[in-house]
Amino acid sequence: MKLVILDRDxxxxxxxxxxxxxxxxxxxxxxxxxAIARLTQADFRIxxxxxxxxxxxxxxDTRTLFAIHDTLLRAxxxxxxxxxxxxxxxxxxxxxCPCRKPQPGMLLEVARRFNVxxxxxxxxxxxxxxxxxxxxARPHPxxxxxxxGQETQAGGNLPPGTRVFKDLAA
Numbered sequence: 001m002k003l004v005i006l007d008r009d010x011x012x013x014x015x016x017x018x019x020x021x022x023x024x025x026x027x028x029x030x031x032x033x034x035a036i037a038r039l040t041q042a043d044f045r046i047x048x049x050x051x052x053x054x055x056x057x058x059x060x061d062t063r064t065l066f067a068i069h070d071t072l073l074r075a076x077x078x079x080x081x082x083x084x085x086x087x088x089x090x091x092x093x094x095x096x097c098p099c100r101k102p103q104p105g106m107l108l109e110v111a112r113r114f115n116v117x118x119x120x121x122x123x124x125x126x127x128x129x130x131x132x133x134x135x136x137a138r139p140h141p142x143x144x145x146x147x148x149g150q151e152t153q154a155g156g157n158l159p160p161g162t163r164v165f166k167d168l169a170a
Contacts, residue, residue, distance in 0.1 A: 002042070003114065003139075004047070007050055010149065011124055015148060023067045026071050035169040036083070040076075048085070049088075052065055052089065053092045056095065062090070069083075087099075101129040118138045121140070142163045144167050145166050146166075
């Protein structure tokens, strides 16, 4: 099975320091939805793996998170794109949760649920945490320079083998 794991904020949609707290705040990055549609049409399984500490902070609840994800799915459908599953960590950074990136727990759960080895998969994100989780769980790390991706690249310390692209469409 061909698998791509995508972070959400800063990779698919514009990120916000105030968090994406409603479907109305979800704004796709130009070309990202079309890129997901191309991956779908190339027979990749597409999974979202996203830290959502806004839930722990009380900024949104899981029902709202699901509504945001539904907005993404409805935007993808006319383009022929799909998301096979959404995984999220609702915990705050200081909770020590093994599923919160940079820990690999969420990615390992993807592997378990899809019964797939991650060594041939890709993890695409704009943050160092995404790449560190990939390095720990073994999918190929891919950095996009959207969202905070340029800051991530400038900060260095990228895991070995990280590929860098302008955006998800590239």
